[in-house]
Amino acid sequence: MTGRAIMIGLVTIPALVAMAALAAGCDSPTTTSSTATPASVGLPQILQRGTVRVCSTGDYRPFTYRDAQGIWSGLDIDMAHDMATRLGVRLDTVPTTWASVVNDLGNKCDVAMGGITITLNRAEHAIYSAPYLRDGKAAIVRCAEASKFQTLSDIDRPGVRVVVNPGGTNAEFDNGHLHNAHVVNYPDNNTIFGQITNDAADVMITDASEIRWQTGQDPQLCGQSLDHPFTFEQKAYLIPRTATDVQQWMNLWLNIAQNDGTYAALSQRYLGALIGP
Known part of the structure; x- marks a missing residue:
């Protein structure tokens, strides 16, 4: 299957489902939630809701930043916009903290994005997307x-x-x-x-x-020690443990974004170079 065919499967079908359910548009304006109620997390729920809720700390540039006016920016915020657009839903960016992000996942948000390092401790409570950046x-x-x-x-x-x-x-x-x-x-x-x-x-x-x-x-x-860091780390997106369908979709989307120039352009813009996993 060609990359174009994969993209059609990822973008068009979910978008049609979402549009049929709630007449959701294909743009992804960002809003910010202060509260949210626990809900089942999965692709059907996200598509029916017409919104993907993304937790982010807003304090870790160049990946995520929220200014005094509540405006979000950063590499992973832009990636979240791209994800929402291809999914055919709106983007709702939900503030969180590093100490509470795992607990907020699945309650206040469907996925967490923003320079999140893969750790064994977090993996006990949630699942990750494929890694997108090597770090240390x-x-x-x-x-x-x-x-x-x-x-x-x-x-x-x-x-x-x-x-x-x-x-x-x-x-x-x-x-x-x-x-x-x-x-x-x-x-x-x-x-x-x-x-x-x-x-x-x-x-x-x-x-x-x-x-x-x-x-x-x-x-x-x-x-x-930038070229020879003290540790080996990778960054990925954090997903509720039971949301394996979200994980599968995100991995397919991420693979496309890494190969169609989307991620490369953002990495160059925010990191000054293409830095992959």
């Missing part, structure tokens, strides 16, 4: 002091202040690997890098993809 933990520091923090052992020393956003894989890494450095929790992931710039912290360990983005925004910050 690295360090971001002030450029003026970059020579002091070239390795993990350089960072894990008494007196080194490591800032971290709680509730995600950065905190898990710090808890498991830093035994001597002083780890400081900072709750706002949108402004956390200012702690390093303003000398309130020395280092943050986060994903290399985020570091590439942040160092492009602030010339005072430099990345360490």
Whole structure:
């Protein structure tokens, strides 16, 4: 079957089902939900509802960002728009947090998107799409002091202040690997890098993809170990455990997006290069 034939199967049939059920359009404007009630999650429910609800934290650029006016942007937000358009439903972006995203999945939303790392812990409670990006933990520091923090052992020393956003894989890494450095929790992931710039912290360990983005925004910050990260990670989309039909559809959609130029264009725009799984 050709790529064109696969796309027809993915796009046209679900769109017709959705249109027949609720006269849903094929565009995907974003709205934001503050509350949602638990519901069965599956392709029939999404198509009948005419809306796909996507949980996202809105605090992890370049994948997901929600500004003060509630406007969403980012690589995975754009991917969510593409997914909704091809599915023939509207996109409803639902705010979540790193600590609550697994619990919100299947209750407030049908899928979670936004730089989500594949972990064994999350896999105990949910299922993943196929991975779309390879990543790993690295360090971001002030450029003026970059020579002091070239390795993990350089960072894990008494007196080194490591800032971290709680509730995600950065905190898990710090808890498991830093035994001597002083780890400081900072709750706002949108402004956390200012702690390093303003000398309130020395280092943050986060994903290399985020570091590439942040160092492009602030010339005072430099990345360490970007080409040889401390860990191997992949990013994927998180799906309720029972929604295997959603998983299957998303994997087919993702394969098409990775081969028709959709993902490549977004990766170039947000990451500066095509970075795959």
